Amino acid sequence: MTARLGASLHGAFLLARGRRDGLLLIVAPREAEMPVAARSFWAMAVCLPAFLFLHLLDWAEGGVPPEPAPALMLDLLGYVIGWVGFALLSHRWAGAIGRGMLWPRFIAVWNWCNVVQYLMLVVAGLASLLGLPDLLSQTVSLVAMGWALWLEWYATRLALAIPGGQAAALVVLDFAIGVFLLGITGTAG
Numbered sequence: 668m669t670a671r672l673g674a675s676l677h678g679a680f681l682l683a684r685g686r687r688d689g690l691l692l693i694v695a696p697r698e699a700e701m702p703v704a705a706r707s708f709w710a711m712a713v714c715l716p717a718f719l720f721l722h723l724l725d726w727a728e729g730g731v732p733p734e735p736a737p738a739l740m741l742d743l744l745g746y747v748i749g750w751v752g753f754a755l756l757s758h759r760w761a762g763a764i765g766r767g768m769l770w771p772r773f774i775a776v777w778n779w780c781n782v783v784q785y786l787m788l789v790v791a792g793l794a795s796l797l798g799l800p801d802l803l804s805q806t807v808s809l810v811a812m813g814w815a816l817w818l819e820w821y822a823t824r825l826a827l828a829i830p831g832g833q834a835a836a837l838v839v840l841d842f843a844i845g846v847f848l849l850g851i852t853g854t855a856g
Contacts, residue, residue: 672709679779682822683814690825693776700771707778711750717785718746724792738852745848753777753841760837766827773826780822784815816842 678692694703722742732738754774761770791811794804816838824834 671706672713675707675710675775675779676782679776679783679822682776682780682825683783683818685821687825690772690776693779694772700775704771704775704778707775708750708754710778710782711747713782714785715746717789720789721785721792724796728795741852745852749844749848750781753844756840756844757837760840761827764829764833766829769827773823776822776826777819780818784818787811787815 674692678689681689681692683689693707694700722739726732726735754777757774757777758767758770761767761773766773788811791804791808794807799807819838819841820831820834823829823837824831827834827837
């Protein structure tokens with residue numbers, strides 16, 4: 668399991684550098700894709716510390732809510748719902764465009780690329796935490812967000828073998844789910 672996790676993470680880092688051979692490290696050609704897809708949800712646990720770090724950083728900058736424990740629980744629930752919700756919606760979407768057979772490969776790639784995306788956002792958060800000048804901190808954040816969105820688009824396009832516009836639509840769906848859940852958890856918390 669540990670070797671598989673390492674190979675998947677290495678594949679995601681290759682994809683982040685624009686190397687399409689990263690796909691082969693996440694899902695090997697002769698591997699049963701559905702078990703690989705199921706195992707890839709371990710990425711959600713791998714990303715949890717980064718999610719919590721970003722959450723605490725947000726509290727440090729914007730203030731701790733009056734009841735932090737329920738607010739944190741609500742945000743964790745949003746984290747899980749967002750992750751699983753996108754997986755379910757993307758499954759339906761892939762089937763609707765005739766790419767259902769490629770969905771297990773896609774979701775495995777998407778899950779592991781999330782680890783790289785969270786790492787990029789943590790680095791951007793550290794720039795703010797270290798007290799770098801606002802212009803530099805905001806530039807780092809913008810680059811990290813842009814790179815994370817590009818990575819998701821690139822990996823989606825490769826994993827589902829679809830044109831760039833369709834891949835962009837799926838990235839927008841993922842982003843919209845996140846914004847929607849942030850609006851709900853931010854309002855309730």
